[in-house]
Amino acid sequence: MKFKDLTEFKNLKVQDIIHHLRHGVTLPEHTVDQLITGSMDQVVTGIVIAFMPTQYVIEQAVQLGANLIIAHESPFYNHHSATDWLENDPIYTYKRNLIDRKGIAIFRCHDIIHRFEPDGITDGLIQSLGWNTYVSQRTAEADVITFAEGVSVRSITEKLKEQLGLEYVRFAGDMETVCRRVAVLVGFRGNGNNTIPLVQNEQVDLIIAGEGFEWETPEYIRDAVQQGHSKALIMIGHAESESPGMEFLTHRLAEFFRGIPVRYVKEQPVFRVL
Missing domain, CATH: 3.40.1390.30 (NIF3 (NGG1p interacting factor 3)-like)
Known part of the structure; x- marks a missing residue:
């Protein structure tokens, strides 16, 4: 049909x-x-x-x-x-x-x-952050964002928390690192096999990911910083990175199926910081 x-x-x-x-x-x-x-x-x-x-x-x-x-x-x-x-x-x-x-x-x-073209989950996150016009490259796993003037990790962290309604994020690296190229990976794409090639081949300064093994990308970033490289990582959480994409889907379906109530239900974060 x-x-x-x-x-x-x-x-x-x-x-x-x-x-x-x-x-x-x-x-x-x-x-x-x-x-x-x-x-x-x-x-x-x-x-x-x-x-x-x-x-x-x-x-x-x-x-x-x-x-x-x-x-x-x-x-x-x-x-x-x-x-x-x-x-x-x-x-x-x-x-x-x-x-x-x-x-x-x-x-x-x-x-x-x-x-979806583009990936509906990644695009939902990018739209929530207002970064649509900064997307310079799309791969199967990530969107690469380019800030010509550079933005600090601290500023990006504050924006993530404000726009996504997060109480906290986790980061590795230096909060004052100025980032011009940022890779955004949603869900469980934050493992080293996805993130390290972006640092190597796409010269990204910052990885923003949902989640991943904690002994891969975080340890790579730690070693990079120890060696004097300006690199950083922000982990925002699996649900926190993918929920905007499902909210994005809600708007699409509500617009199409106008005779049926379509609502997005947001959950509270599963983890809290003591």
Whole structure:
């Protein structure tokens, strides 16, 4: 089913929304994008979009009368949404019973949005920071931002916290380092195999990433600084880096499916600093 320029949609089923999301996107052979709970034939009463379908997000969907959740990550604590290892776990059982009892369909939109042109998750973060006009290069893993006049790590950190509503970020390097080329990597792309080539080949001064192994990129930056190089790293968190992209998707779907309530539900950061 290919939708045209309609202003209202009635009696749309879950499969219609998924078809729209998948239109024009080639998924990998072993994609994790799937309908995890619910039925393709359900008539959609409302859509909630979230980074992670947490207990709170599901409760909010119920309160809003929405029976379709589109989430970037799995509700069941592993990348491939396997549940056999959780069958006797009370946290999983409680959550799953609520989902089934309320008839909530959960669709995983992970690979699809990363295959938008440009990558919908990365672009959502870039838009949230107001850096669209500074994008000088795009790769499969990162956007490279160029500031002709240079911006300090401290200033960038303050902007990240303000624009994304973060209480804290983690950084390595010198806060006063002046950055002209910055690589932005969302989610779990902050590992050394993704970040170090950007420093080597693209001469970036600063890496901004969601998360990654703490003994790869951070240790590389530490050694670089010890050797006298002006390099720095900011880790903002996996959810914190990818949530703006899902909020971006909310606006797109709300504009297209004008007859269905489409809402973004934001979670609180999972970690707090004592």
